[in-house]
Amino acid sequence: MADKMTSLHEIESVCTSCAEGCGFYTQVEQGKVTNLDYMKEHPVNKGGLCLKGNRALDTIYHPNRIYSPLERKEDGTFEAVSWDQAITTIASHVKRIAKKHGPDALAFLTAAHCTNEEYYVFQKCARLLGTNNIDCSSFHEGNGTGRALAYSLGNAAITNPFSDLANAQCIFITGSNFLDNHPVVSHWIFEAKAKGATVICADHRRPSSLVFCDRFLQIQPGTQAPLIDGMMMHIIEKKLHNEHFIGERTSGFEAFQKELGKQSLKVSEKLTGIPVAQIKEVAELYATAPAAALIQAVDFSPLYGNHTATALNCANLALLCGHLGRPGTGVFPLAQSSNSQGSYDMGISPQTLPGNVPLKDQAQHTGIAKLWKTRDLPKKEGLSLPAMTRATKNRRIKALYLMESNPLEHWMHADHVKKLLKGTEFVVVQDCFLTETAKHADIILPALSWAEKTGTYTSGERRVQWQSRIVSPQEHTIPGWQVICSIAQKLGFKNQFSFSSPEAILKEISRLIPDYAGLSPARVKKIGGITYPCPTPKHPGTPILYAEQFTTPDGRGKFIPAVYEKKGENPTKKYPFRLTFGKSVTSPGTSAGEETSILVEMNAKDAKTIPVQHGGEVKIDTKRGSVKATVSITENVLPEVVFIPYLATRDLASPRNTVDPRAIMPELNTAVCQIKKSGGK
Ligand code: SF4
Numbered sequence: 202m203a204d205k206m207t208s209l210h211e212i213e214s215v216c217t218s219c220a221e222g223c224g225f226y227t228q229v230e231q232g233k234v235t236n237l238d239y240m241k242e243h244p245v246n247k248g249g250l251c252l253k254g255n256r257a258l259d260t261i262y263h264p265n266r267i268y269s270p271l272e273r274k275e276d277g278t279f280e281a282v283s284w285d286q287a288i289t290t291i292a293s294h295v296k297r298i299a300k301k302h303g304p305d306a307l308a309f310l311t312a313a314h315c316t317n318e319e320y321y322v323f324q325k326c327a328r329l330l331g332t333n334n335i336d337c338s339s340f341h342e343g344n345g346t347g348r349a350l351a352y353s354l355g356n357a358a359i360t361n362p363f364s365d366l367a368n369a370q371c372i373f374i375t376g377s378n379f380l381d382n383h384p385v386v387s388h389w390i391f392e393a394k395a396k397g398a399t400v401i402c403a404d405h406r407r408p409s410s411l412v413f414c415d416r417f418l419q420i421q422p423g424t425q426a427p428l429i430d431g432m433m434m435h436i437i438e439k440k441l442h443n444e445h446f447i448g449e450r451t452s453g454f455e456a457f458q459k460e461l462g463k464q465s466l467k468v469s470e471k472l473t474g475i476p477v478a479q480i481k482e483v484a485e486l487y488a489t490a491p492a493a494a495l496i497q498a499v500d501f502s503p504l505y506g507n508h509t510a511t512a513l514n515c516a517n518l519a520l521l522c523g524h525l526g527r528p529g530t531g532v533f534p535l536a537q538s539s540n541s542q543g544s545y546d547m548g549i550s551p552q553t554l555p556g557n558v559p560l561k562d563q564a565q566h567t568g569i570a571k572l573w574k575t576r577d578l579p580k581k582e583g584l585s586l587p588a589m590t591r592a593t594k595n596r597r598i599k600a601l602y603l604m605e606s607n608p609l610e611h612w613m614h615a616d617h618v619k620k621l622l623k624g625t626e627f628v629v630v631q632d633c634f635l636t637e638t639a640k641h642a643d644i645i646l647p648a649l650s651w652a653e654k655t656g657t658y659t660s661g662e663r664r665v666q667w668q669s670r671i672v673s674p675q676e677h678t679i680p681g682w683q684v685i686c687s688i689a690q691k692l693g694f695k696n697q698f699s700f701s702s703p704e705a706i707l708k709e710i711s712r713l714i715p716d717y718a719g720l721s722p723a724r725v726k727k728i729g730g731i732t733y734p735c736p737t738p739k740h741p742g743t744p745i746l747y748a749e750q751f752t753t754p755d756g757r758g759k760f761i762p763a764v765y766e767k768k769g770e771n772p773t774k775k776y777p778f779r780l781t782f783g784k785s786v787t788s789p790g791t792s793a794g795e796e797t798s799i800l801v802e803m804n805a806k807d808a809k810t811i812p813v814q815h816g817g818e819v820k821i822d823t824k825r826g827s828v829k830a831t832v833s834i835t836e837n838v839l840p841e842v843v844f845i846p847y848l849a850t851r852d853l854a855s856p857r858n859t860v861d862p863r864a865i866m867p868e869l870n871t872a873v874c875q876i877k878k879s880g881g882k
Contacts, residue, residue, distance in 0.1 A: 211238055213728055215658055215666045217314055217539040217651040218253040221363065221386050222660025224728060225250055227258070227652065227671045234258055234652060234672055244729040245363060245664070251384040261652045261672065265634050269677045271645040279645065284679060284687075287644055291602075292691035294627040294643075295330070298599045304331030304579065306599040308589050308625075311549055312606040313339035313538030316656030316668065318706040319681040320540075320547035321555065322698065323604055326689040328548075329575055329697060333560065333583030334598070337549045338608045339538045348545075349509040350534060353516035353759050354525070355752025357557060358542060361494065361531035362662045362732065362744045367392035368529030371490035373483070375403045375425045376511065377498035377535055380410040387413075399490070401483050403428055403475075405781060406802070406844050407837040416483055419839060422781050424473040425497075426510035426765040429518050431469025431477070432484035434461055436521060441488040446523030450751070450758055457517065457760035472765070474839075488522045492529030495519055510763040520758045526747040536661050543659035546714065551583030556714035572713055573697055590617035593624040600627040604681065605648055609638040631681060647678045654680060656703040657725055659733070662744075665720055666730035682706060770824070772841065776873035778807065780823060781844045801830035802844040803876075808834045813878045820879040821845070823872045829879060843876065 211226040214237070224243030228236040237258060241248035250257075270287035271279035282290075298306050309327040311320065327335045351357035366372060366389040380387050387410075394400060394413050402414045405422040420428055436442050437458065447454050466477045473480075487493045495515045515532050524530040536542065548555035558565045560580050570578045584592060586608065592598050598621065608618045622628055622641035630642035639645050652671035659665045674680065679687075686698040700706045704722040711717050719735035719742075731742040750756035772779060801821060803813075813819055815834040820827055821843070830845065838844050 209235070212669055212671050213240070214257075214652075214671060215668045216250065216254045216257055217658060217668065218257060219383075220536045220539055220541055220661030221245060221383060222539070222658065222662070222664050222666055223250060223254055223385055224666070225254065225257070229671060232672065234261055240728070242728060245660070245662070246385045247388075249385045249388065254385070258652075260633070260650050263633075263650075266650070266675070267633065267635060267639075267645060267647040268675050269647060273643045284677075287646060288684070288687050288691055291629055291644055291688055295600055295602075295688075296692060298627065299330060302599050305334060305581070305583075306597065307332050308334040308584060308598045308601045309604070310335075310586060310589070310601065310606045310608065311337055311544065311604040312611070313337055313536070313541040313544050314651075315540060315544070315605055315681060316654055316703065317540065317543040317547050317659060317665070317710065318656040318703040319604065319654075319685070320544050320549050321706055321710055322682050322685040322689070322700070324548045324555070325573065325697065326685055326692075326694070328554070328578050329573065329689070329694050330692065331579050333551050333579050333581065334589065335549055335583055336551055336586045336589070337541075337544045338586050338606045338612055339541060339544070349512035350516055350532060351557065353513060353520070353753075353761055354532070354747060356746060357545060358746070359531070359533050359535075359662050360525060360746045361528070361533070362664075363533075364389050365528055365531065365745065366390055366494055366496075366533075367396070369393050369398055369490070369492050369494040370396075370529065371399045371401070371487050371493035372496065373401045373403070373487055373493065374408075374410060374414075374496040375428075375498075375515075377496050378404075378408040378410060379496060379498075379535075380408065380412065382498070382537065383535065399486050401486060403483075405839065405842060407835075416479075416486070418473070418475045418479060418483065420473040420475055421839075422779060422842065424765070426514045426763045427464075427469045427472040428475060428480065429511075429514035430461065430464055430763070430765070431466050431473070431475075431480040432487065433514075433518055433521055434464065434466055434469070435481045435484040436488045436518075437461070439485070439488075441485065442521045443523030447521070450523075450526075451520050451760060452755060452757040453760040457762055460762035472767075487518070487524075490524075492527060493522065493524045494529065494531050494533060495524075496533040496535065498535035510765045513761050513763040516758070517760055517763065520760060525758065526745065526749070528745065531745070539660075540658045542661060542663060543657070543665075546659060546717070547710070551585050551588075554578070555710070556716065569713060572709075575697070586612065587614070587617070590614065590621045593617075593620045596624055598625050600629075601625045602629045602631075603638060603642075604631045604685075605633075607632065607636040607638045609641070610636060631684065646684055648681055649674050649678055653678070656682070657707060657720075657730075662732065663734075664730050664732045665717070665725050665735075667722065667726040669726075770873040772873045776823070776875050777841065778874050778876055779842045780821065780872045780874040781838070781842055782846070799828065799830050799846060800833050801876075802833050802835050802838050804836065804838050804840045804842070805834050806840045807843070807876075808832060811876055811878055813876075818879045819876050821874050821876050823874045825872070843874070 210229045214227045216223040223246035224240040226238040239248040269281040272282045324335050348357045363386040399415045400413050401416040403418040470477050497515045519525050628642045629644045630639040631646040631648050632639050633648045653674040655670045657665050689698040716734040719737045719740045732744045734743045751758045813832050817832045
C-alpha cells in the first residue's frame with residue numbers, strides 16, 4: 202500500500218518499543234517513512250512520546266537488516282538461498298527429528314515483541330507437532346512479574362488502566378523505576394499528585410521517581426514481601442482492613458491471618474532495614490486511602506527470586522483493604538516488552554494453551570483440539586527456556602526454532618544459551634539482524650520490522666491495538682505469520698494454516714479465547730483499540746477488572762500466604778559487597794567479559810574504603826567472573842550494596858538457573874563481590 206503513495210500520508214501507529222502501547226502517526230511520502238507526528242487523541246499517551254518512542258523510526262531502514270534467507274554451508278559461512286529452499290530444508294529437518302526422537306526433541310522460542318497473530322500460529326505449529334516446548338525468552342528477562350497474580354485474582358494481568366492511576370489517592374510503588382522506564386504514563390501519577398495523592402516508593406536503590414515520592418523506604422534488596430507482611434500485620438492489628446470486602450469477595454482469609462500471625466513487625470524491620478514506625482505509617486496511608494493502587498515491577502530486582510512472594514503479597518494487601526475493582530485502585534504488575542501480555546495470552550508458555558488454559562483442563566483442551574482439527578494435543582508440560590538449557594546435558598533438544606528471540610544477548614545466562622545452541626543439531630533463527638544468536642543458526646530467515654508488519658499487540662494494560670503496515674516489506678522478505686504458515690503447511694497441516702491474512706488469524710483467536718471473543722479486526726483498528734476482556738462483538742471492553750467478581754474458579758479473590766526466602770550469597774571478608782542489578786538509563790548494558798567500562802553505583806562510605814573517587818576505574822570480581830567499571834559515587838545505594846546494569850554483568854549474577862514456579866521467571870540470586878581499584882583515580 203505504502204509504496205504506491207505519491208503524497209504525504211499519516212498512518213496510525215502503535216509504539217512497539219515497550220508495553221505501554223502509546224500511539225503516534227507515521228508520516229509516509231511516496232512510500233517512504235519521513236517523520237512521525239504526535240497523536241493527541243490516544244487514550245494512553247495523549248500525544249506524548251518518550252525518547253524510545255521518538256526514535257521508533259530508526260530501525261526501519263537500518264543498514265544491517267537481513268533481506269534474504271541464509272543457509273549455513275559446510276565451511277561455516279552463510280549463503281543466500283530462496284524462500285522455497287529454506288522452508289523445504291526446515292520442514293524436512295523438523296520432520297526427520299520428530300520422527301526419530303519424538304516431538305519433544307523440538308523446541309520453540311520467541312520474544313515479547315511479535316504480533317499476537319505471529320505468536321498464535323507459532324505455538325499452534327509447535328502443539329500440532331506434538332510438543333509444549335514453547336517459551337518466551339522475555340519472560341525470563343523480567344516480564345513475568347504479574348504471572349503469580351493469576352493464582353490470587355484470576356488474571357495474570359494488570360487490573361486497571363494506566364490512566365486510572367490519576368484517580369488514586371495513594372500509590373505504592375515497588376521494584377519500579379517508574380519515571381525512567383514508564384515516562385509517558387508517569388503523567389497520570391503527576392495528575393494524581395496534583396489532586397493530593399500520596400506516593401510511596403520502596404526499593405533498595407533510589408529511583409528517579411523520587412521526584413514524585415512523598416515517602417521513600419530504602420529496603421534491603423529483594424525484601425518487598427516481608428515489608429508488605431509488616432504492613433498487613435499492622436493493618437489487621439489496627440483493624441484497618443476491609444472486613445466487608447473480605448467477607449463478600451475473598452477466600453482463605455482466616456488461614457492467611459493465622460500464617461501472618463506467626464511473624465512480627467520486628468522481623469519485617471530486621472529483614473527490610475525499615476523501622477517499624479515507618480512500616481506502620483505507610484501501611485496506614487495505603488489502608489486508609491479511599492482508593493489506593495499498587496505498582497510492582499522488577500526494574501531493580503530481577504535477580505533476587507521471591508517474584509512470587511512479592512506478587513502474591515501485592516494481591517494480599519489489595520484484597521485486605523478492598524482496593525480492587527474500583528477506579529483508582531488495583532495492582533499494576535509492569536512488563537517492559539511491547540507484547541508480553543499478548544504472548545502469554547496467545548499460549549507462548551510451556552504450561553498453558555491460548556487464553557491461559559492450563560494443560561490439565563481436559564474440557565478446554567478437547568475444545569481447542571477440535572477447533573484445530575486434530576485428535577489430541579500434547580498434555581505434558583513443556584520445557585521453559587531455563588529447562589531447555591538444562592536439557593543440553595542429555596541432548597534432549599535436537600531442533601530449536603527462535604522467532605525474533607536473541608537470548609544470547611538478552612538473557613542473563615548467556616553461557617547456558619551458548620551450550621544449548623551449540624549442542625542442538627538444527628537451529629533456525631528468524632530475525633531482522635544477524636544477532637549473536639543468529640550466528641549459531643543453520644538457517645536464518647529475515648524478519649520484518651514493526652513498520653512492515655500488520656497485526657495486533659496487547660499492551661501492558663490489556664489494550665489490544667492494530668498495527669497497520671506502514672511501508673511495504675523489502676523485496677525477498679515475507680511476514681512472520683506467513684513464514685510459519687508455509688512451514689506448517691509443508692509439515693502436513695494444510696487445513697490448519699490456510700490463513701490468508703493477520704485478520705483471518707485474529708478471527709480464529711477470537712473464536713478460541715473468550716476474553717478476545719468480541720475483538721474483530723474492525724474494532725481493534727480504531728485508535729486506542731479495545732481493552733479485554735471483551736466477550737461479545739458489542740461489548741465495550743473492560744478497563745477495570747474484578748468490579749463484581751474475580752476470575753478465580755470460585756469467583757473470589759484468594760489470600761495466599763507469601764513465603765519469603767532469603768536467597769543468594771552472603772557477604773564474606775573476601776567478597777564484602779552485594780552486587781545488585783537492574784535497569785538504568787544512565788548505564789547502557791554491555792556483554793560480560795568484553796572488558797568495556799560500565800557504570801557502577803557505589804555509596805560514598807564504600808568508595809572511601811576501596812579507596813576510589815567518582816569517575817575512577819574499578820574491577821568487580823564475583824565467584825563467577827569479573828567486569829571493569831567506572832565508579833559513580835551516589836546516595837542511590839545503601840552502604841555495602843553496589844548497583845550495575847544487569848545485562849553488563851549477567852554472567853556474574855547467579856550460580857543457579859532455576860525458575861520461580863509461579864512467576865515463571867529466573868530465580869537469579871544475589872551475588873557478592875569484591876571491588877578493587879584498577880585505574881588512576
Ligand atoms: S512509553 Fe513505551 S510505548 Fe510509549 S512512547 Fe515510550 S517506548 Fe513507546
